[in-house]
Amino acid sequence: xxxxxxxxxxxxxxxxxxxxxxxxxxxxxxxxxxxxxxxxxxxxxxxxxxxxxxxxxxxxxxxxxxxxxxxxxxxxxxxxxxxxxxxxxxxxxxxxxxxxxxxxxxxxxxxxxxxxxxxxxxxxxxxxxxxxxxxxxxxxxxxxxxxxxxxxxxxxxxxxxxxxxxxxxxxxxxxxxxxxxxxxxxxxxxxxxxxxxxxxxxxxxxxxxxxxxxxxxxxxxxxxxxxxxxxxxxxxxxxxxxxxxxxxxxxxxxxxxxxxxxxxxxxxxxxxxxxxxxxxxxxxxxxxxxxxxxxxxxxxxxxxxxxxxxxxxxxxxxxxxxxxxxxxxxxxxxxxxxxxxxxxxxxxxxxxxxxxxxxxxxxxxxxxxxxxxxxxxxxxxxxxxxxxxxxxxxxxxxxxxxxxxxxxxxxxxxxxxxxxxx
Amino acid sequence: xxxxxxxxxxxxxxxxxxxxxxxxxxxxxxxxxxxxxxxxxxxxxxxxxxxxxxxxxxxxxxxxxxxxxxxxxxxxxxxxxxxxxxxxxxxxxxxxxxxxxxxxxxxxxxxxxxxxxxxxxxxxxxxxxx
Numbered sequence: 001x002x003x004x005x006x007x008x009x010x011x012x013x014x015x016x017x018x019x020x021x022x023x024x025x026x027x028x029x030x031x032x033x034x035x036x037x038x039x040x041x042x043x044x045x046x047x048x049x050x051x052x053x054x055x056x057x058x059x060x061x062x063x064x065x066x067x068x069x070x071x072x073x074x075x076x077x078x079x080x081x082x083x084x085x086x087x088x089x090x091x092x093x094x095x096x097x098x099x100x101x102x103x104x105x106x107x108x109x110x111x112x113x114x115x116x117x118x119x120x121x122x123x124x125x126x127x128x129x130x131x132x133x134x135x136x137x138x139x140x141x142x143x144x145x146x147x148x149x150x151x152x153x154x155x156x157x158x159x160x161x162x163x164x165x166x167x168x169x170x171x172x173x174x175x176x177x178x179x180x181x182x183x184x185x186x187x188x189x190x191x192x193x194x195x196x197x198x199x200x201x202x203x204x205x206x207x208x209x210x211x212x213x214x215x216x217x218x219x220x221x222x223x224x225x226x227x228x229x230x231x232x233x234x235x236x237x238x239x240x241x242x243x244x245x246x247x248x249x250x251x252x253x254x255x256x257x258x259x260x261x262x263x264x265x266x267x268x269x270x271x272x273x274x275x276x277x278x279x280x281x282x283x284x285x286x287x288x289x290x291x292x293x294x295x296x297x298x299x300x301x302x303x304x305x306x307x308x309x310x311x312x313x314x315x316x317x318x319x320x321x322x323x324x325x326x327x328x329x330x331x332x333x334x335x336x337x338x339x340x341x342x343x344x345x346x347x348x349x350x351x352x353x354x355x356x357x358x359x360x361x362x363x364x365x366x367x368x369x370x371x372x373x374x375x376x377x378x379x380x381x382x383x384x385x386x387x388x389x390x391x392x393x394x395x396x397x398x399x400x401x402x403x404x405x406x407x408x409x410x411x412x413x414x415x416x417x418x419x420x421x422x
Numbered sequence: 423x424x425x426x427x428x429x430x431x432x433x434x435x436x437x438x439x440x441x442x443x444x445x446x447x448x449x450x451x452x453x454x455x456x457x458x459x460x461x462x463x464x465x466x467x468x469x470x471x472x473x474x475x476x477x478x479x480x481x482x483x484x485x486x487x488x489x490x491x492x493x494x495x496x497x498x499x500x501x502x503x504x505x506x507x508x509x510x511x512x513x514x515x516x517x518x519x520x521x522x523x524x525x526x527x528x529x530x531x532x533x534x535x536x537x538x539x540x541x542x543x544x545x546x547x548x549x550x551x552x
Contacts, residue, residue: 013434222474226490276533279510
């Protein structure tokens with residue numbers, strides 16, 4: 001590995017901790033980010049010469065803090081300080097840093113930095129953009145590419161989000177246990193947003209990298225909160241879902257459904273890690289929505305073929321999830337399991353009442369169409385598929401529904417009347 | 423003499439490598455592995471899953487299960503086992519059995535990500551038991 005690659009990885013790894021500590025110190029996001037930038041520039045100069053520090057985060061925090069303080073002093077035109085002398089004397093910076101920085105603060109620093117991105121007034125896309133910018137350190141250009149907007153538009157979006165977060169005020173005191181667990185829950189939801197943003201874009205590599213980033217941050221969070229089963233659950237869920245991504249899109253960019261995927265393409269290492277985490281989480285006997293979703297994903301990857309999937313168990317897990325975190329989307333997912341266990345009529349019964357709440361949801365119409373098709377109700381199926389296509393989020397989703405419609409058109413050249421439930 | 427090489431590095435940095443960087447490191451290691459295997463000098467080698475996947479059994483009375491890796495610095499690494507289990511519970515049960523036979527200290531139970539059986543000569547074990 002080249003020096004530069006190592007330094008980049010070390011800086012990326014240290015960033016949440018370092019920016020989090022600098023934020024606590026300066027209580028201002030822009031100052032913290034600038035201080036971190038300064039520290040990185042110095043690291044680029046210093047580390048190749050003097051070798052990497054033992055604790056990169058501590059080094060960056062100390063150097064960033066000194067650089068920012070020096071800037072403040074210079075701006076306020078106070079007594080001239082021998083700044084360069086102080087700042088270039090970095091040989092023993094770690095020694096001093098290790099003495100001064102309380103490692104117990106790190107946890108809360110990182111959590112705070114993640115938490116400010118979850119501000120409830122920020123729409124999901126802005127939460128994601130802010131987290132990618134300030135926690136992950138992605139460039140505005142990289143984030144803009146992921147969201148398919150111009151750099152200027154993304155810059156504006158992030159600036160606005162930062163202003164909103166700044167105006168809302170950030171709690172800098174040590175959080176209570178309850179506050180801490182609320183923050184962890186909010187951060188988990190935000191990380192899953194980041195993941196899904198990447199997951200929903202099968203054909204945009206800049207965006208699918210977001211999956212890896214969400215996984216990296218979840219691992220970081222779990223290292224800070226090692227006994228939190230929901231953190232294990234979310235990390236497991238994302239690892240298992242991401243493990244399937246090599247098989248999710250075919251050479252033409254078309255979505256391949258789970259049951260048709262080539263299972264030999266799945267990333268077995270990521271699956272092993274996910275399964276190990278589920279095992280760990282289960283020991284706590286504190287079930288949560290992420291753990292259950294991870295358990296469902298695990299049932300899929302544990303079966304050697306689609307035909308061997310334990311749909312009855314998946315149905316039971318979705319029913320538990322419905323009780324724990326009721327949502328029409330969960331019921332919709334459960335309907336897929338029900339269709340495998342009890343058939344399309346029972347599943348359709350579950351799906352129909354969701355029409356009001358899921359009228360604008362691609363997957364609702366897609367599943368409804370598929371169930372109607374299975375029941376031989378071609379005209380109603382075609383209507384549902386038409387609706388789905390108009391709501392498709394990606395070209396791949398639209399193409400998948402188009403296949404159904406083409407098949408229908410081939411089978412029933414002239415539009416037929418509704419034959420009724422079979 | 424048989425030696426164990428124990429690999430240490432900053433986990434958060436290694437997991438911040440891009441896939442290309444990780445692949446490049448593994449490819450370079452592969453060259454060295456092949457050379458050692460050909461010379462009959464390479465025994466089993468493995469890459470572990472991250473510490474976030476670890477569980478620790480403190481061999482106190484009663485034994486205590488803790489999430490995460492073994493983090494104390496008072497004890498030293500004295501040996502390790504590779505076991506084949508279906509579940510973490512099964513691995514913990516084995517660890518408890520071993521702990522009853524040899525109390526004190528702790529076992530960190532860490533899933534293995536990559537296992538290469540290696541190619542030591544059949545008489546390799548005699549080099550240490552002799």
